[in-house]
Amino acid sequence: MGSTHALESAQGKLPLFSFGVISDVQYADIPDGKSFLGIPRYYRHSFSVLQRAIETWNNQQKHIFVINFGDIVDGFCPKDQSLNAVRKVVTEFEKFKGPVYHLIGNHCLYNLPREKLLPLLKIESFDAHAYYDFSPAPGFRIVVLDGYDISAIGWPPDNPNTLQALLFLRKKNPNSDKNSPEGLLGLERRFLMFNGAVGRKQMEWLDNVLQEAMKLNQKVIVCCHLPLDPGVSCREALLWNYDEVLNVIHQYDCVKACLSGHDHKGGHSIDSHGVHHRSFEAALECPPGTDAFGYIDVYDDRLILVGADRMKSTSMLFHP
Numbered sequence: 656m657g658s659t660h661a662l663e664s665a666q667g668k669l670p671l672f673s674f675g676v677i678s679d680v681q682y683a684d685i686p687d688g689k690s691f692l693g694i695p696r697y698y699r700h701s702f703s704v705l706q707r708a709i710e711t712w713n714n715q716q717k718h719i720f721v722i723n724f725g726d727i728v729d730g731f732c733p734k735d736q737s738l739n740a741v742r743k744v745v746t747e748f749e750k751f752k753g754p755v756y757h758l759i760g761n762h763c764l765y766n767l768p769r770e771k772l773l774p775l776l777k778i779e780s781f782d783a784h785a786y787y788d789f790s791p792a793p794g795f796r797i798v799v800l801d802g803y804d805i806s807a808i809g810w811p812p813d814n815p816n817t818l819q820a821l822l823f824l825r826k827k828n829p830n831s832d833k834n835s836p837e838g839l840l841g842l843e844r845r846f847l848m849f850n851g852a853v854g855r856k857q858m859e860w861l862d863n864v865l866q867e868a869m870k871l872n873q874k875v876i877v878c879c880h881l882p883l884d885p886g887v888s889c890r891e892a893l894l895w896n897y898d899e900v901l902n903v904i905h906q907y908d909c910v911k912a913c914l915s916g917h918d919h920k921g922g923h924s925i926d927s928h929g930v931h932h933r934s935f936e937a938a939l940e941c942p943p944g945t946d947a948f949g950y951i952d953v954y955d956d957r958l959i960l961v962g963a964d965r966m967k968s969t970s971m972l973f974h975p
């Protein structure tokens with residue numbers, strides 16, 4: 656990690672704070688495989704990527720926390736090993752000398768139901784939702800969204816959120832395999848079972864958090880496993896109601912960047928309101944010996960992502 660040395664020295668000042676980022680570890684003790692589209696997936700090696708990430712962040716001695724952008728264990732993990740696999744990955748994260756904030760992803764939910772998963776990830780919630788926020792430093796706020804709030808995976812089968820998601824998918828996706836985008840046009844290709852939506856209550860919560868951030872003059876970084884901007888991701892990976900979430904975000908000037916996982920190739924875009932979107936390259940897709948993790952240096956006018964290896968370094972200058 657150091658490929659943005661020029662960017663850092665051009666900046667010429669110290670960051671206000673820094674934090675580590677990694678996404679889509681999707682560990683499983685199974686042989687290498689491929690995605691539906693034929694992209695190689697290295698289920699065991701991804702754990703080595705995580706180990707190198709933790710070691711690097713600890714050696715750098717400057718990160719005040721780490722964010723895991725979700726999907727810590729793969730859906731192909733044998734189900735009798737799910738609990739141990741999640742524990743193994745969480746235990747590795749705990750070797751970081753500082754707080755670790757987890758986001759939930761579809762693969763986490765293929766392995767464990769919310770009531771088991773959330774306590775392991777230390778996500779405190781009275782109603783099994785996985786959205787929360789925190790202020791890591793004066794003038795900044797991190798907002799974590801739960802993209803599987805309305806979802807056909809992770810909730811009990813008779814839960815209203817499951818039923819709402821199934822009804823939605825029935826209306827929006829005529830295929831018998833609800834993970835298949837066949838025949839869906841353009842942005843409608845996001846209406847797949849491996850995605851989900853932010854529900855009404857969470858949307859109201861987001862609106863309130865952003866209002867408060869405006870009052871406190873805080874700059875906000877929104878984090879969600881699912882990408883929120885069509886420019887940053889393939890259409891098949893977007894949050895079902897990314898447009899509604901962006902409408903809320905765009906009502907305020909405080910959101911400077913939205914960070915995500917899920918779309919394994921990674922991407923960067925700037926939306927119509929000048930908000931940066933960055934989806935992270937997956938640890939799972941790193942061929943042996945290669946890496947995809949990084950850290951973000953936060954300044955008052957920009958974020959600088961310093962990526963290791965396959966994670967591209969990115970400068971994100973805030974819109975005025």
Ligand SMILES: Nc1ccn([C@@H]2O[C@H](COP(=O)(O)O)[C@@H](O)[C@H]2O)c(=O)n1
Binds near residue numbers: 691832834836891
């Ligand atoms: N273009 C696609 C992509 C995926 N699917 C279905 O989703 C499942 C999960 O996909 P992965 O990328 O994680 O392998 C896959 O098994 C397919 O059922 C699809 O139909 N079309």
Ligand SMILES: O=P(O)(O)OC[C@H](O)CO
Binds near residue numbers: 726761891919
């Ligand atoms: O979450 P996965 O690993 O099934 O992959 C999702 C795809 O990357 C979305 O295009």
